[in-house]
Amino acid sequence: MKPAPFDYVAPADIDGVLEALAGPDAKIIAGGQSLVPMLNLRLARPALLVDITRVPRLAHLRREAGALRIGATTTHRELAESPMIAAHWPLLQFAAQHIGHDAIRNVGTIGGSVAHADPAAELPAALLALEASMTIVSKSGSRSVAARDFFRGYLQTALGPNELLTEIVVPPTRPYARSAFAEVTRRHGDFALAGVAVQLDPSPAARVVLFGAGDVPLRATAAEALLVSSGLTALDQAADAAVADVHPGDDLHATGEYRRNLLRDLTLHCLQQVATRIEEERC
Amino acid sequence: MRVRIEVNGTWHERDVEPRRLLCDFLRHDLGLTGTHVGCEHGVCGACTVQVDDRPARSCLMLAVQADGRSIRTVESLSDPDDVEMHPLQEAFHTHHALQCGFCTPGFLMTAESMLGRVEDMTDEELRASLGGNICRCTGYQSIVAAVRAAATACSSRAVANRSRA
Numbered sequence: 001m002k003p004a005p006f007d008y009v010a011p012a013d014i015d016g017v018l019e020a021l022a023g024p025d026a027k028i029i030a031g032g033q034s035l036v037p038m039l040n041l042r043l044a045r046p047a048l049l050v051d052i053t054r055v056p057r058l059a060h061l062r063r064e065a066g067a068l069r070i071g072a073t074t075t076h077r078e079l080a081e082s083p084m085i086a087a088h089w090p091l092l093q094f095a096a097q098h099i100g101h102d103a104i105r106n107v108g109t110i111g112g113s114v115a116h117a118d119p120a121a122e123l124p125a126a127l128l129a130l131e132a133s134m135t136i137v138s139k140s141g142s143r144s145v146a147a148r149d150f151f152r153g154y155l156q157t158a159l160g161p162n163e164l165l166t167e168i169v170v171p172p173t174r175p176y177a178r179s180a181f182a183e184v185t186r187r188h189g190d191f192a193l194a195g196v197a198v199q200l201d202p203s204p205a206a207r208v209v210l211f212g213a214g215d216v217p218l219r220a221t222a223a224e225a226l227l228v229s230s231g232l233t234a235l236d237q238a239a240d241a242a243v244a245d246v247h248p249g250d251d252l253h254a255t256g257e258y259r260r261n262l263l264r265d266l267t268l269h270c271l272q273q274v275a276t277r278i279e280e281e282r283c
Numbered sequence: 284m285r286v287r288i289e290v291n292g293t294w295h296e297r298d299v300e301p302r303r304l305l306c307d308f309l310r311h312d313l314g315l316t317g318t319h320v321g322c323e324h325g326v327c328g329a330c331t332v333q334v335d336d337r338p339a340r341s342c343l344m345l346a347v348q349a350d351g352r353s354i355r356t357v358e359s360l361s362d363p364d365d366v367e368m369h370p371l372q373e374a375f376h377t378h379h380a381l382q383c384g385f386c387t388p389g390f391l392m393t394a395e396s397m398l399g400r401v402e403d404m405t406d407e408e409l410r411a412s413l414g415g416n417i418c419r420c421t422g423y424q425s426i427v428a429a430v431r432a433a434a435t436a437c438s439s440r441a442v443a444n445r446s447r448a
Binding site: 001002003004005006007008010029032033036037039040041049051053077100101102103104106107187188189 | 300301304324334340345396
């Protein structure tokens with residue numbers, strides 16, 4: 001239950017990080033709230049840990065030309081407590097509030113959550129619903145990958161071994177956009193058995209994302225199309241459509257069928273929440 | 284690796300292996316055995332300390348990551364001569380909020396960080412905030428009661444201090 005030996009560096013800038021990542025079997029650590037358990041259980045045995053929390057240029061949280069730019073080492077607590085995020089990207093705030101406990105949120109980072117890519121994690125689902133993109137740098141330059149292309153499989157992402165996720169960019173939300181977020185956990189703070197993130201724009205555009213539903217967070221495109229064509233009049237049908245092609249697996253914590261039922265009911269719950277809020281504002 | 288870490292107001296400099304967990308640094312390198320180590324993978328909360336005044340799991344942080352930072356452990360709660368207990372410790376005693384005591388340091392360091400907010404919390408919110416700490420003995424009722432009592436004691440003490448000043 002103690003980590004196997006490794007070397008450790010904490011570079012002060014991005015170039016130093018990329019230099020360190022060039023070596024074999026190097027692994028990035030930020031908050032370590034997913035990595036250190038894996039080190040302790042010896043599920044991960046990297047040769048070198050590259051601590052990126054001493055790089056000032058990865059710690060920003062600012063609005064630029066309407067878009068939100070989140071440095072990779074921004075903590076869940078900073079997301080949950082930011083008045084700017086609460087005002088313009090409430091879905092991100094809801095998601096951050098659902099992660100673990102104070103002790104986890106104080107240390108864990110958005111970059112860590114995104115790079116770890118647990119299929120039941122909250123932030124990847126919210127970022128997919130908000131059509132965010134990930135900025136990735138390596139020695140050969142910088143590239144931007146949309147959330148829908150970033151999450152590749154169970155704990156698998158578009159990140160290469162020598163690349164660093166530096167920033168998450170969230171596009172501006174439309175005025176009168178509405179968000180809802182819901183999940184079911186056995187105990188408060190656990191990873192979700194299943195969860196749903198919903199972002200509705202008046203354009204009209206709808207994004208419904210299911211998590212804990214498969215190897216990656218999933219866009220429920222059939223439900224989205226139904227919401228765009230018939231508005232908020234057919235919520236039950238939209239919830240049915242959301243899970244029509246979703247077949248979560250069984251595991252120790254829940255059967256696939258139970259998860260599927262949860263996903264349907266959580267979708268309906270989120271859509272009802274959004275509909276009620278719009279109705280209230282009309283009065 | 285050489286690290287310099289402030290623990291309970293005193294700076295300590297030690298050579299540590301990079302794989303040294305903060306909880307083991309506190310217990311083995313500094314001899315501060317008040318911090319208990321339970322699950323060692325961030326589930327039980329027994330090892331909770333405060334890092335820069337915010338609760339964190341000391342089994343999920345490497346000592347090298349704590350370099351230059353300020354740590355508070357359960358040993359910081361009572362007065363330096365260990366004569367007078369912290370109101371939270373008194374309340375845990377009065378309300379029987381511990382039996383075996385293994386989880387207690389983690390509960391105390393979690394609860395201490397939220398004392399100022401407790402009076403505005405519903406029971407549900409209070410329980411959710413303590414939800415990262417697991418206790419196998421008490422059934423939690425007495426822990427919730429103790430944290431409530433301590434928050435009340437702290438705020439009335441603060442009022443008394445203000446009127447004295």
